[in-house]
Amino acid sequence: MLFLKKIRLNISKYWPYFFLPLVVLYISSYAFDGNNGLMAHARLDAEIIKLENKIAEFERNNDLLRVKISLIENEMGQDLIDQEIRSVLGYGENNEYIIYFD
Numbered sequence: 799m800l801f802l803k804k805i806r807l808n809i810s811k812y813w814p815y816f817f818l819p820l821v822v823l824y825i826s827s828y829a830f831d832g833n834n835g836l837m838a839h840a841r842l843d844a845e846i847i848k849l850e851n852k853i854a855e856f857e858r859n860n861d862l863l864r865v866k867i868s869l870i871e872n873e874m875g876q877d878l879i880d881q882e883i884r885s886v887l888g889y890g891e892n893n894e895y896i897i898y899f900d
Contacts, residue, residue, distance in 0.1 A: 866878060884896065885898070
C-alpha cells in the first residue's frame with residue numbers, strides 16, 4: 799500500500815515533465831504536417847499556381863475562338879471558313895495534298 803502511495807505521489811509531482819513534451823511534440827508535428835500546416839500550404843500554393851496557369855491557357859484559347867467566331871459571323875473570314883472545313887472535315891481538292899501541323 800505504501801508503494802502505491804509513493805507512486806501516486808511521484809506521478810502527481812512529475813506528470814508535467816512527461817506530458818508537456820508530448821503536447822509540444824504533437825502541436826509542432828501538427829503545425830508542420832497537419833491539415834493547415836506548412837507542408838499543406840506549400841502543396842496548396844503549388845496547386846494554385848498550376849490552376850492559374852490552366853485558367854490563363856483557357857482564356858487565351860477562348861479569346862482565339864471569339865476572334866474566329868466574330869470573323870465567321872461578319873462573313874469576312876472566308877479563308878477561315880475554308881480552313882476550318884479543310885481541317886475539321888478533311889475536305890480538299892483532287893490535286894491538293896493536305897499536311898497537318900500541330
